[in-house]
Structure formats: C-alpha cells, structure tokens
Amino acid sequence: MDYALYIIALTLLGISFFKNKMKTKQALKKAWKAFENILPEFLVVIALVSFLLAVVEPAFIAQVIGSESGWTGVILATLIGAVTLIPGFVAFPTAALLLQGGAGYMQLGAFISTLMMVGIVTLPIEQKYFGLKLAMYRNGFAFLFSFLVAYTIGMVVPNL
C-alpha cells in the first residue's frame, strides 16, 4: 500500500520509456520543474506541521472535544482540524483513540472534516496555484460546511 504510488508511477514511466524516450525525458523534466517550483513551500509546511504535532497531545484533544462538550467542543474541534495536517493513516487511528478516550461523534465529525478539507498551514501552497482569494474562500466554505457535517453525524451516528 505504501509503495503503490511508486509502483504505478514507475510502471507507467517504464511503458513511456519503451514507447518514446524523448517524451519520457521531457515528462521527467516537467516533473522535476513542477516539483522544484513548489519545494520551498513544501519544506516550510512540513516543518510547521511537525512542530504543531509535537506540541499538541492527543490526550489534550480528547479532553477538549469530549462527548459532553456540545457546540463549544465542535467549534474547538473544527479549529484544531483546520490548523493541523495529519496524514490519513495516522489521523484515523488517532481519531479512533480519541473516540475511546471520550471524544464525541459530533465533535469527531467536525475534527475529521476540517482536518481533511481545511488547510491553514498549506495555504501558501494553495495560494500559489489558486490565488489568495479563492484559497481563502475554499477553506472558508469547507470550514462552514464542516459544521453541517458535524451536525449530521451528531444526529445520525449515535442513534445507529
């Protein structure tokens, strides 16, 4: 699973090379240029995210977004989700732990939703491709939408 992307990319690269060496070389050149173009932003984002992850403890999050925390908990959960950027295969097991630790479904819905859709720390990258205005709007809409997600999950999931 971890290497699936590499396997796909290298297989297609191999086929491409077999079919047309020149085009393949051109593709790699483009890939490198696109990568180098965004690398400075990538590096900063990764460093900032790591800092946040080191400072924020899961136990603290579970406490803040407990099942009795209501809308205050939802608001805090959306904010935590918006500023953090945790890879999915860390995020979901963490969310499961938070649930066992006493976090509520509605609050977790808010957390997961903003975690995936809203990226404050990745704004510099998004802005580069979509402009500041649209990046702000996208994150703003996704942030508001997450409350609807939380509400729906809070209504539906505990009763199932």
Place this chain on the structure above:
Amino acid sequence: MKKILLRYKAFVAVSSLFILLLIYNYALGLKVLTITAYSFKEMLLVIPPIFILLGLLDVWIPKETMVKHLGPNSGFKGILLSFFLGSAASGPLYGAFPVAAVLMKKGAKFSNILIFIGAWSTTKIPMFLFELTSLGAPFAITRLLINIPGIIIIAYALEKVSSKAEIAELYSNAKKYSD
C-alpha cells in the same frame, strides 16, 4: 546561489528557529525534529511519484482528450470523472494543487477542477476504507453521503465568487507552473 537562498529564505528561517528550540528546550526540539524526519519520509512516499505521474500526464494526454472529457461541454460525465479522479488519488491535499494546474493547462473546466480538489480532499477511496475500519460504517458512510453534494455545492459556489478575469488569470498562471 543568492537566488536559491532567497527562494528558500522561509525554510532557512524555520530551520534556524528549530535550532534555537533545540538549544533552549532540548526534549521538545528533539521531538519536533523526530516528527519532521518522519513527515519528510511520508512526503517522499507520495510526492515524487505524484509529480512523475503529472509529468507523464502532461506529455502523453493530448489537450483535445482532456477538453473532451473534462472541458466546458463535458457535462454530467465530466463531473463524475472529476469525482473519480480525485477520489482515486492518494496523498495529502497539497499534492492535488500541482495536478490541478496541469488539468487547467489542458483545458479542463473550472468547476470540474474544483470538484476534483474537493474529492481529493475528502472522499479518497483509500482513506474511506481507513475511516470505515477506524470509526465504523455509520460514521464513514454518513460523512461520504453528505460530502458528495457538499463538494459539488462548494465547487459551484467557488466558481460563482470568482470573476471571469480571475479564472483566466489562474489558467495562465497554471501554464507557467507546469511548463
């Protein structure tokens, strides 16, 4: 050299802060560095292949094909395909933006690109499976069902708030970033 330093100045600044942190609070500094190293490994697992795929896409898929399937007249099929492309992806959301730039360059419709971004952010199939096993089917399915209309509504709302000139500028920017 000076040019490189200028481009990476924010990263140099952050690295210096990390060194200061290491001096003043060794335990926290070490924790931050360990997590940073882990995150870099994580990035190396997904980012390079995404860019290779992006390069191949750029070279091999003719503009006409893209316009036909995702362009202004692609209709409902275009929406479905955008959803599928975004959901089949893997890797963090910031990986989606360079891909979106190539889609723009190749003439995909703006709303379809926004749907693609929305799907990449939150309805990725590998992540859905993860969610299903960690938080249970009711949670994962409820979220998926509300996300599908949500992504489409957000995409069209974003298109509404952007002027034609702004969209045109993004498209010409995209050319610059992927040539």
